[in-house]
Amino acid sequence: MSSGTGWHSITHPRMATGPRQAASEDELSETEALQPAGISEILRHIPHRYPFLLVDRVEAGERNKWVRTVKNVSANDWFFAGIPPHRRIMPEMLVVEALAQAAGVLCHYSGMMSRIGKSIIFFAGIDHCRIERDVVPGDRLVLECEMKRTLRGVAKLTGRASVDGATVVTADLTAVIRDMEAAAEA
Numbered sequence: 001m002s003s004g005t006g007w008h009s010i011t012h013p014r015m016a017t018g019p020r021q022a023a024s025e026d027e028l029s030e031t032e033a034l035q036p037a038g039i040s041e042i043l044r045h046i047p048h049r050y051p052f053l054l055v056d057r058v059e060a061g062e063r064n065k066w067v068r069t070v071k072n073v074s075a076n077d078w079f080f081a082g083i084p085p086h087r088r089i090m091p092e093m094l095v096v097e098a099l100a101q102a103a104g105v106l107c108h109y110s111g112m113m114s115r116i117g118k119s120i121i122f123f124a125g126i127d128h129c130r131i132e133r134d135v136v137p138g139d140r141l142v143l144e145c146e147m148k149r150t151l152r153g154v155a156k157l158t159g160r161a162s163v164d165g166a167t168v169v170t171a172d173l174t175a176v177i178r179d180m181e182a183a184a185e186a
Contacts, residue, residue, distance in 0.1 A: 034061035034109055046104045047120065051078040054098035055143065058105060066146045067106040071098050075137035090135035095169045096126060099159035102143040103173050107155050110147060118180040124154070125174035132167050139163045145173070153177045 037058040048054070054071050061067035073090055080088045100123040107121055135141055141161055148156040154176050161169040 032063045034058060034063060034067065036060065042105065046101060046108065048101060052097075053101070054094060055101045055105060059142075061106065061109065064110045064147060066144065067102060067109065069102040069105055069143045069145075071141040071143060073135055073137055073139045073141055077137070080137065085137075088137050090139075090141075092131045092169065095131075095135060095141065095161050096129060096171060097123070098141065099143050099145065099161055099169065099171060100126075100173055100175070103145045103155070103157045103159060103175050106145050106147060106157065107175055107177060110150075110155075112150065112153070112155065112177050119177050120180050122176045122178070123173070124176040127172040127174075129169065129171040131169050133163070135161075135163060135168055141168065148172075 039053075039056055042053075042055055042058065046053075046055075055069045056072050057070045059068045059070055075085065075088065077090070079091055079094060103123075104121045112119075112121075141163055143159065143161050145157050145159045148158055150156070154174065157173045157175065159169075159171050159173050160167060
């Protein structure tokens with residue numbers, strides 16, 4: 001792998017590489033590849049449901065490092081209702097939301113969710129968002145998120161959405177994971 005200063009660390013061979021600190025022994029023991037997962041497995045772990053579920057499949061990933069998910073954009077998606085076929089473009093903020101849902105999948109598989117009680121994940125922030133092209137029906141939207149750091153239930157991630165290798169959206173995301181009982185009391 002090459003070294004550079006891209007937004008990715010050396011977590012996936014298809015992603016650009018960047019500087020990386022030495023991993024601790026605990027980090028190394030928690031690193032494991034994620035198996036592909038379909039929609040039924042995703043529904044078990046994130047709170048989103050139709051029509052707002054924007055992740056169809058987990059393709060690959062590595063616990064505590066990165067995940068690649070897919071959204072197959074269809075002309076039958078709810079956000080295209082009533083729009084003439086020649087003007088159908090997926091709203092850019094829904095692409096960002098799909099990235100946030102992919103980040104939620106990564107947080108779950110990284111063990112950030114409570115094993116005892118119920119946890120909920122919040123999309124808490126977005127920085128440096130760049131929108132580069134449109135997404136239309138028939139596109140296969142690939143959503144890649146990389147974990148940058150975590151501390152006390154707050155995760156900082158970098159995300160990239162692409163179609164056929166062309167970047168659609170890049171953004172830095174913040175996710176907050178809280179215990180549902182503690183969130184209800186606040």
